[in-house]
Each structure stands twice: as C-alpha cells, then as structure tokens.
Amino acid sequence: MTPQDFSFLRDFLRSQSGLDLADDKRYLVEARLTPIARRAGLADLTALINAIRTSADARLKYAVVEAMTTNESSFFRDRVPFENFRDVMVPRMLQARAARRELRIWCAAASTGQEPYSLALMVREDSRLNGWRVDILATDIAESVMERGKAGTYSQFEVQRGLPIQLLVKYFSQKGDVWELDPTIRRMVRWQKFNLLSSFAGLGRFDIVFCRNVLIYFDRQTKAEVLGRIAGILEPDGYLVLGAAETVVGLTDRFQPVPDKRGLYQIAAPGAQVVPIAPLAATMRSA
Structure with missing residues (x-):
C-alpha cells in the first residue's frame, strides 16, 4: 500500500465514519481489509482502494468502514x-x-x-x-x-x-x-x-x-x-x-x-456550576 493509498483511505474513513486513522495503523489496515479484498475477488489492498475510488458499490464501501471500526465491549465496563x-x-x-x-x-x-x-x-x-x-x-x-x-x-x-x-x-x-x-x-x-x-x-x-x-x-x-x-x-x-x-x-x-x-x-449554564447531590442508596430487587 503506497503512502498515497493510505492517505486516500484515511480521508475516506474520516469522511464516512469520523475515524481518524493514525500513521502507525497500517498493520491494522492490512489485517482488517485484506479479508474484505479477498471476499470481493480483488488481488490486494491496492486493488481494493482503487475500487473504492472508482466504484459506486456502496456495499463495498460500507464493508470497508465496518471492518475498520472497533467493537470492544463488555458488561458493566469500567463500573x-x-x-x-x-x-x-x-x-x-x-x-x-x-x-x-x-x-x-x-x-x-x-x-x-x-x-x-x-x-x-x-x-x-x-x-x-x-x-x-x-x-x-x-x-x-x-x-x-x-x-x-x-x-x-x-x-x-x-x-x-x-x-x-x-x-x-x-x-x-x-x-x-x-x-x-x-x-x-x-x-x-x-x-x-x-x-x-x-x-x-x-x-x-x-x-x-x-x-x-x-x-x-x-x-x-x-x-x-x-x-x-x-x-x-x-x-x-x-x-x-x-x-x-x-x-x-x-x-x-x-x-x-x-x-x-x-x-x-x-x-453548562452561563456562570452556573453543577451542584453534586448526595448518593442515595439504591433499592434493588433481590438478584
């Protein structure tokens, strides 16, 4: 993937999803987008990026955006x-x-x-x-x-x-x-x-x-x-x-x-401050 291709991909992702792809994320691009290229029958990432540039295939473009999003989650994360x-x-x-x-x-x-x-x-x-x-x-x-x-x-x-x-x-x-x-x-x-x-x-x-x-x-x-x-x-x-x-x-x-x-x-209200309230004990049903 050339620097020009990476720059295009960064701009594309930012415009489509807000994702700001850092320069050190080239490995992530290769890991996540190579399978997309293969499923689309494209030879490599260069071919995939060219397809994004020239194709009107909304599904392919969406697949690229979806593949680059991070989906880490867990129950009661960070408590x-x-x-x-x-x-x-x-x-x-x-x-x-x-x-x-x-x-x-x-x-x-x-x-x-x-x-x-x-x-x-x-x-x-x-x-x-x-x-x-x-x-x-x-x-x-x-x-x-x-x-x-x-x-x-x-x-x-x-x-x-x-x-x-x-x-x-x-x-x-x-x-x-x-x-x-x-x-x-x-x-x-x-x-x-x-x-x-x-x-x-x-x-x-x-x-x-x-x-x-x-x-x-x-x-x-x-x-x-x-x-x-x-x-x-x-x-x-x-x-x-x-x-x-x-x-x-x-x-x-x-x-x-x-x-x-x-x-x-x-x-924020002009000139106002948020006043903290004292925590109330939660009344929970028996688990």
Whole structure:
C-alpha cells in the first residue's frame, strides 16, 4: 500500500465514519481489509482502494468502514458509569421526572449490546423505577455487531467479563456453548443503525446519553461537532457519560463536568456550576 493509498483511505474513513486513522495503523489496515479484498475477488489492498475510488458499490464501501471500526465491549465496563447511573442519575431523574415517570436513554456506538443491556438489567433490578417507562435506544454504525446485539447471545468469555453471577443465573439461559439473554430484557432495548456524523434531529430528546469510548477515535473537530449535536438533543438537566479517556475540555463549552464524578457531564449554564447531590442508596430487587 503506497503512502498515497493510505492517505486516500484515511480521508475516506474520516469522511464516512469520523475515524481518524493514525500513521502507525497500517498493520491494522492490512489485517482488517485484506479479508474484505479477498471476499470481493480483488488481488490486494491496492486493488481494493482503487475500487473504492472508482466504484459506486456502496456495499463495498460500507464493508470497508465496518471492518475498520472497533467493537470492544463488555458488561458493566469500567463500573464507574454504572455506579453514577445508580447513585446520581437515577435519583435526580426520579425527582425531576416524577410527574411523567418516563426516562429516555441513548447508548451511542453500542456495539454488541453489553452496555445497553447492562443498563436494562439495572433498570429491571431497581424497584425505584417500578411503573416507569424507560426507553433505551442502542445505535451503532456497524450492522453486523448490531445483529449480534439484537440476538442477545454471548460466549462464556463475554458473560464472564463484568457480569455478576447472580444476574447471569437470573437473566441468561445456556444454549449449547452460548448464553442467551432473557427476551424480556432484550425487548427493553431498541436498536437502530446510526452514524454519529449524521444529523441527530430524528432521534428525539434524551435524559441520559452514554457515548463512551468512541470520541477517542475521532479528530478534534469531529469530537467537537458530535458533542455539539449531543448537547442539542439532551434535556437541559440531562446527563452525558463519556469514557474514562475522554473529556469535553478544550472541545466545547456546552458541557461542564459533574464535580467528583468521573466521566459525567451536564449542560453548562452561563456562570452556573453543577451542584453534586448526595448518593442515595439504591433499592434493588433481590438478584
């Protein structure tokens, strides 16, 4: 692959998905795109890149984008965001949404579904939310991982990564060498293919947005644009959850961090500060 081909591929991926491909990722390109070239009947990566340049084959272009996306996920990943959901976000929403008893949550870049299903399990186990309508939207740019998420089937390795044993026993059934999530939990999550470079207008408004471990793959301008669009669909008192290695600092003034709550942000009001609330003990159903 020539430097010119790599440069073209970088621009293509950035324009299609926001992915900012670093110079040292040539090995990753070869590992992930060589199988795409073979399946398309193309001789090598050079032929694949030429096909992207000259062909109108949208399926081939999408296959390249999908192959280059990172789909790492696990149940209750990094624990802290889920503790903040239980101890900060839910108590505040119980107060602020008491009249309508509805809550909308968006999990962006949901991959194979462990994050939205972790939230769905928490909602099901939390008696404080009895009688509430909780809508969880899971989106991803990659159809193949979304199909896995919709199916709700996971390997032994995947259910051992972060999933408490009591929840595994209660909500999963072993079918051969995989574990299948209970349909009642799967139905709590709606799935939709979505590109974060697209307009957010059709998504509606949300009380909580989880957008974790995806901005790290974008360049500075794309990060700022995505954060701006999230601010546009988040309720004024809603919450944004970012990954441990992500921040809004230096990117946007639309958000400000919730003090002492890593990765948690709210809409910034001019001259105002987010006032932390004391964690409330979660009232959970027996697992």
